[in-house]
Amino acid sequence: MSYGPRPWQQASWDWRAAANFMLGGTGAGLTIAAALVQIQSPHPVILALLLVAGGLGSVWLEIGRKLRAIHVFFNPQTSWMTRESFAALLFFVCAAVELFFHSTAALGATALAALAFVYCQARILRAAKGIPAWRAPQVVALIMTTSFAEGTGVLMLMNPDILATSLFTAAVIARAVAWSRYRAALKQTACGAALEFAGKALLQIGTIVPLALVLGAVYLPQAAVLAGIAAILTGWRLKYVLVTRAAFNQGFALPRLPVRGTR
Amino acid sequence: MTRWVMIADLRRCVGCQTCTAACKHANATPPEVQWRRVLDMEVGEYPAVKRVFVPVGCMHCADPPCMHVCPSTATRQRADGIVTIDYELCIGCSYCAVACPYQARYRTDVAEFAYGKAMPNEAVRQDEKRLGVATKCTFCSERVDAGLEKGLKPGVDHEATPACVNSCIAQALHFGDIEDKGSNVSQLLAENQFFRMHEELGTEPGFYYLWDKKEVPA
Numbered sequence: 001m002s003y004g005p006r007p008w009q010q011a012s013w014d015w016r017a018a019a020n021f022m023l024g025g026t027g028a029g030l031t032i033a034a035a036l037v038q039i040q041s042p043h044p045v046i047l048a049l050l051l052v053a054g055g056l057g058s059v060w061l062e063i064g065r066k067l068r069a070i071h072v073f074f075n076p077q078t079s080w081m082t083r084e085s086f087a088a089l090l091f092f093v094c095a096a097v098e099l100f101f102h103s104t105a106a107l108g109a110t111a112l113a114a115l116a117f118v119y120c121q122a123r124i125l126r127a128a129k130g131i132p133a134w135r136a137p138q139v140v141a142l143i144m145t146t147s148f149a150e151g152t153g154v155l156m157l158m159n160p161d162i163l164a165t166s167l168f169t170a171a172v173i174a175r176a177v178a179w180s181r182y183r184a185a186l187k188q189t190a191c192g193a194a195l196e197f198a199g200k201a202l203l204q205i206g207t208i209v210p211l212a213l214v215l216g217a218v219y220l221p222q223a224a225v226l227a228g229i230a231a232i233l234t235g236w237r238l239k240y241v242l243v244t245r246a247a248f249n250q251g252f253a254l255p256r257l258p259v260r261g262t263r
Numbered sequence: 264m265t266r267w268v269m270i271a272d273l274r275r276c277v278g279c280q281t282c283t284a285a286c287k288h289a290n291a292t293p294p295e296v297q298w299r300r301v302l303d304m305e306v307g308e309y310p311a312v313k314r315v316f317v318p319v320g321c322m323h324c325a326d327p328p329c330m331h332v333c334p335s336t337a338t339r340q341r342a343d344g345i346v347t348i349d350y351e352l353c354i355g356c357s358y359c360a361v362a363c364p365y366q367a368r369y370r371t372d373v374a375e376f377a378y379g380k381a382m383p384n385e386a387v388r389q390d391e392k393r394l395g396v397a398t399k400c401t402f403c404s405e406r407v408d409a410g411l412e413k414g415l416k417p418g419v420d421h422e423a424t425p426a427c428v429n430s431c432i433a434q435a436l437h438f439g440d441i442e443d444k445g446s447n448v449s450q451l452l453a454e455n456q457f458f459r460m461h462e463e464l465g466t467e468p469g470f471y472y473l474w475d476k477k478e479v480p481a
Contacts, residue, residue: 012357064355064395071335258273
C-alpha cells in the first residue's frame, strides 16, 4: 500500500470552465425541451443562444492565448473540445435560421445541434483521464440529464403547461437516477465532501422538492416556477462542484516497492 | 523504429533532486514549474515505514491522452515516441493538463522569476512563446536530435542524453531506445523487474520504474 502524494484538486480549470458546463448545458437543454413541446415563442431559443454564448465566452476568458481561439477547431479527429466547438457553431447557425424563418424543421435541427453540443460537453469530461471523477463513464448520462433537467426547469419558468411539466418531471427523475448510478460508480474514488453535499442537494432540493412543487402547482401555479428554479440551481451547483471542487487527480501510487540491499 | 524511453531505478534514487535542478537549468523553466521532479513518498505504517523517491514528469505515453484531447493539434507525438507541444498552435486551454494522469503539464501566464525581477540569465533565456501555453518535459529532444546528427548515441553519449539523466548522481536515471534490443534500457528491463505508473489506464507510459532484480530460477 502506498501513502505517497495523495490526490489533490486540479487547478487548471476554474469557475470559467464550470460556467461553460452550467450555462451551455442549460441552454442546450432548453432548446431540446422547446423543440419537444413545439413552443411557438422565440424566447426560449433566444435565451438558449445567450446561455450557450455566455458559457463559451466564459471559457474563452480562461484560455491562455485568447487571440488563437480559432485553433480550437483544428482537431475534430479526436478532441471532444473541437467537436463541441463545431456543434456550437452548428447550433448558432440553426438557431439563427429558426429565429428568422420560424421553421419547425429549423427548431428540430437546432435541438439536434444542442443535443450534440451537450453530448460533447459530457465527453470532454469523460476523456479527461487525469481526473477519476470525470473519466467515469456514468458522467456522460449525468451531464446530459442534468442539462435537460435545467433546460426543462427554464421552460417551467416560461411556459409551465402540461407537456413542459411532464418533460420536467421525467428530466428530474432521470437526473436523480443518473446521479445515483454515477455516485455508485465513484464509491472508491476520492472526490471530496463537496460533491456528496451537492449530490444530496440535487436529490432533495433538486428532485424531491420540485416533484412536490409540481403536484402543488395544480392548486398554486406559481409553484411550477419554484420547481424550475430549484432544478436549475441544484444542477448548476453540481456541475460547478464537479468541475472545480471535486476534480481530484489520482496522485501517484507504487504497485511495488524497491528491494534494496542484499537478499 | 526507435522508441525513446526513460528508466528510473527506484533502488538507486536518493532523492537529491539534482535531476530537477539540471532540468530547470537546461530548460530555463520558471519558478514552480518542474518538468522533472522527484516525489518523496512514505510507504507503510509505523514502525515498518519505507521512504521511496520517485522521479516523475511527462511519461511520453505511447497512447497519450493529452494528445487526443488537444483541440488545436499542438500536442503531437513524434515517430520516436517523444510527445511534443507546438507553442505556436497551443491555445492554453489546459485540457491536456486535466487529461494527463501524471500531472506533468504546466501553464504559466505571466513571466515569473526566482527573485521577482529577471536575473541576467533569466532575462536572456526568457521565452515569450512559452507564456499562456502548456509546457512539459520534452525528453530534451533538442539534445537528442542534435546528438543524433553528430552520430552520437542518446543514453550513452552525454551530449545526446537528457539533462536529468546526465546529472543523476546515483545512475538511477537511464535513457535509450527500447526498440534496440542491445540498448542500455533494453538490457536493464531484461535484467530487472519493473512497472509503469498507473498502467491500468492504458496510456502505455514510456517511463519505467525498476524495483528488483529478476528472479533467477534455481
